Amino acid sequence: MRTDDRTASESAAGPSPHVPAGRSVAELTIKAVLIGLALNVVMLTANMYLGMRSGMTISASIPAAVISMGVFYGLRRVGIGGTVLENNIVQTMTSAGEALAAGVIFTIAGVTFLDQPIDIVNTAVVAVLGGLLGVLFMVPMRxxxxxxxxEELPYPEGTACADVLEAGSRGDEGVKLISFGFLVSFLYMWLANGMAAFRTTIQTAFSVGETDGFAIGGDFTPALLGVGYIIGPRIAGYVFGGGLVAWLMLIPLLITGGFVPESAADAALMAQADAVWDEYVRYVGAGAMIVGGFYAILSMRGTIVDALGTAAAEIGGSGATADAKRTQRDLPMKVVVVGAVLIALALVAVPQVQVGLVGGFIAVIAAFLFVAVSAYLVGIVGSSSNPVSGMAVATILIAALALRSVGATDPVVVLMTASVVAIAAAVAGDTSQDLKTGQLLGATPRKQQLAQVIGIALSALFAGWVLSFFDRAYGIGSETIPAPQAGMMALISEGVLTGTAQWGMILIGAVFALVLILMDVPVLPFAVGIYLPITLATPIFLGGLLRAGIDRYVERRDDEEGSLAERTTSRGRIVAAGLITGEAIMGIVIGALYVGGIGNAEGAPFPLGLAGATQATLGVVALVALVGLFAASVLWNASESENA
Structure with a gap:
């Protein structure tokens, strides 16, 4: 229960905080920083794997909060306790790694599609500059x-995280749930990829009458199922709808019309469908993302103007910096302005960044605009649905056209420019969720912002190494980690600069997006679905359907207050986070075996030698068992736990 110890001004500013502004509580302590740094690296690695595998990342705030409470619970037994605001610092630092991972894998990973190696130093420099811009530009908007x-912007994940941290009694149960999901996923992927006991991928292509190239299938893994559950049936349905448009409409039309690349002309029908998707249909998704990104900026124009006015007032001494309340203390605006200027100069002057004067100017301006867009959008749909890739696509188009006009020919320069913007936008979205959590708990914004800076610095140091590791283990762009957004970014960058971009397909995607806007349908989830392989969109949709089925079941048993439904939703998100983390960690384990020379990318480190038909049958059995365990873990004793 939240305390009523608050002033009238605090009441007007929002909900009563758990820790009143006049009370001093430990926050940015050494133990909180150390735990946060450790979890930061884990979540950075897990989300890099997930994002390159599925094209989506998830917010790490709630899993980090649950794990943090478990760690502090253990420390409390030896006489070292932790406050709720220390827990908040831990989740703030941890989620910084997840956010930075999204920006890196959506853009910098694209250099591998341009036959360039991952440069660890370059990645670290670009990542830290983009991440710091995201934190700094969010300060005047907080x-x-x-x-x-x-009241208008609920920040769903930030609010949920505050509830989890505030309800300390959920700590033990939360740790058990996330551990269960982790173990199930870890063992599932070991049997599938470590021992080749069953197949996770089922796909087929077929003809209907004289129309060829219909394709459907799915890579049914725990992580993709968990992603679908977290984003829910509505968004998962939009993603799957985009996939159906691509693979059951556009690709059959193109194949039947003779638009099959020469390299795949004599291949099997499924291979032809993949080639057409790669050559043409991805540009349709890119066109839709571009329009969606610009539409988001247009929708945000009022917020951007208001944020600039707030910043100017604070610098002039007439704004909120005069407020002495602990819960309203941000980093000083002078620090923000000086920091932004120094970063802009570094973007131009530091050789590792490679963006030049034009690229640096575009990066800073676009970063500010998209930080506003990102912070606003996650207030409505949450961080896991933050369309960072759409913002990066819009930046790439602008940067590529501008750089081409001044004679630039290297698409890597375009990617580096877009990476600064994508990282800034991703970090801003995460920062805004964390600040909402802090507002509800009664945290000091300045200390959270400093925690974000520390987390960004560590994440940047590890980002290039982790990216290089996955490239060596699996190959970025491979079937295991297709890195769809990174491939699209490289495709557009090179295409615009060389004049080979499929402008016709981009225009089709743009028109499609305009139609969706007129119909008041979210553009970016549809665009992501068009761009993703159908094998990724299908299991995500299955996870959304599982969420819908569990919600419907719970609604029939719930009371008028809906407490059981709320409880079940929270449990499901935690289990889903465990599924995602377990698969990601197993991906690291198997990748390390490959790097060490055990097994190969085409097989498994310790294959059982089962026949293909047997693997397919066992794959169906494993999927049914996975869905059953997931549902059972969410529903088991949920009503009793609520009453406890």
Whole structure:
């Protein structure tokens, strides 16, 4: 229960905080920083794997909060306790790694598609500059978005994280749930990829009458199922709808019309469908993302203007910096302005960044605009649905056209420019969720912002190494980690600069997006579905359907207050996070075996030698068991736990 110890001004500014502004509680302590740094690296690695595998990342805030409570619970037994605000610092630092991972894998990973190696130093420099821009540009927007518009922008994950941290009694149960999901996923993927006991991928292509090239299938793994459950049936349905448009409409039309690349003309029908998707249909998704990104900016114009006004007022001494309340203390605006200027100079002057004067100017301006877009959008749909890739696509188009006009020919320069923007946008979305959690708990914004800076610095140091590891283990762009967004970014960058971009397909995607806007349908989830392989969109949709089925079942048993439904949703998110983390960690284990020379990318380190038909049959059995275990873990004793 939240305390009522608050002032009238605090009441007007939003909900009563768990820790009142006049009370001093330990926050940014050494133990909180150390735990946060350790979890930061784990979540960075897990989300890099997940993002390159599925094209999506998830917010690490709630899993980090649950794990942090478990760690502090263990420390409490030896006489070292932790406050709720220390827990908040841990999840703030941890989620910084997840956010930075999204920006890196959606853009910098694209250099591998341009036959360039992953440069660890370059990645670290670009990542830290983009991440710091995201934190700094969010400072003048915090009061306006987090405090003043608290009723309009719920920040679902930030609010949920605050509830988890505030309800300390859920700590033990939460650790058990996330551990269960982790173990199930870890063993599932070991049997599938470590021992080749069953197949996770089922796909087929077929003809109907005189129309060829219909394709459907799925890579049914725990992580993809968990992603679908977290984003819910609505967004998962939009993603799957985009996949159906691509693989059951556009690709059959193109194949039947003779638009099959020469390299795949004599291949099997499924291979032809893959080639057409790679050559043409991905550009349709890119066109839709571009329009969706610009539409988001247009929708945000009022917020951007208001944030600039707030910043100017604070620098002039007439704004909120005069507020002495602990819960309203941000980093000083002078620090923000000086920091942004120094970063802009570094983008131009530091050789490892490679963006030049034009690229640096575009990166800073676009970063500010998309930080506003990102912070606003996650207030509505949450961080896991933050369309960072759409913002990066819009930046790439602008940067490529501008750089081409001044004679630039290297698409890597375009990618580096877009990476700064993508990382800044991803970090801003995460920062805004964390600041909402802090507002509800009664944290000090300045200390959270400093925790974000520390987390960004560590994540940047590890990002290039982790990216290089996955490239060596699996090959970025391979079937295991297709890195769809990174491939699209490289495709557009090179295409615009060389004049080979499929502008006709981009225009088709743009028109399709305009139609969706007129119909008031979310553009970016559809665009992602068009761009993703159908084998990724299908299991995500299955996870969404599982969420819908569990929600419907719970609604029939719930009371008028809906407490059981809320409890079940929270349990499901935690188990899903465990599934995602377990698969990601197993991906690291198997990747390490490959790097060490055990097994190969085409087989498994310790194959059982089962026949293909047997593997397919066992794959269906394993999928049914996975869905059953997931549902059982969410529903088991949920009502009793609520009453406890």
């Amino acid at each position: 009061r306006y978005l987090i405090v003043d518009r608290h």
